[in-house]
Amino acid sequence: MAHQVQPLPFSKDLDGISKKTVEIHHDKLYAGYVAKRNEVEAAIVQADASKANQIYSAYRGLKEGETFAANGMILHEVHFSNLGGNGDPAGTKILDTITTTWGSWDAFVVALTATGMAARGWAILAYDPSDAKLHLYAADSQNQGGVWGCTPLLALDVYEHAYFIDVGSDRPTYIKNFLKNIDWQAVDKRYQAVAASS
Numbered sequence: 001m002a003h004q005v006q007p008l009p010f011s012k013d014l015d016g017i018s019k020k021t022v023e024i025h026h027d028k029l030y031a032g033y034v035a036k037r038n039e040v041e042a043a044i045v046q047a048d049a050s051k052a053n054q055i056y057s058a059y060r061g062l063k064e065g066e067t068f069a070a071n072g073m074i075l076h077e078v079h080f081s082n083l084g085g086n087g088d089p090a091g092t093k094i095l096d097t098i099t100t101t102w103g104s105w106d107a108f109v110v111a112l113t114a115t116g117m118a119a120r121g122w123a124i125l126a127y128d129p130s131d132a133k134l135h136l137y138a139a140d141s142q143n144q145g146g147v148w149g150c151t152p153l154l155a156l157d158v159y160e161h162a163y164f165i166d167v168g169s170d171r172p173t174y175i176k177n178f179l180k181n182i183d184w185q186a187v188d189k190r191y192q193a194v195a196a197s198s
């Protein structure tokens, strides 16, 4: 079955992230990843596998596009499912783990912000079953920087399309705005599910 565009999981206006940004980001850019994932998966089935070549080949182009589109879809779905909250992690289990892992909530915010400033594409809070710990990973592209087996719990999109309309090139302000809108209950739900099953 073809991949489907998931509806925006919140209806409220965000604080500091405009409706226009959210609409373009979700309805056009994210939906584009879903459409292209379907397109490339169908094209691979039809492609001439005998011509596959690592230097240049149509098959190589398809395989590169496949992971780019798939991760673009997946990471945007995590990104949007993180939003629509009030940014308050109080009462969540993941807050306890974050505090243990980074030493304090403030230290985590510093580390998340720094990861977002260092990355060219994504800053991702992930649960890594190889050590049963939380990590902040940086990805420069949709199909780069992922660690196999990890589950993304919180995805901060730092591509300029996520903030340029609202704050120009002021990425630190965008990251502050993103933090104000995180639905930590949703992040915690994902965390608890993955931690219980690993």
Ligand SMILES: [Fe+2]
Pocket: 025, 029, 076, 157, 159, 161, 162
């Ligand atoms: Fe994006």
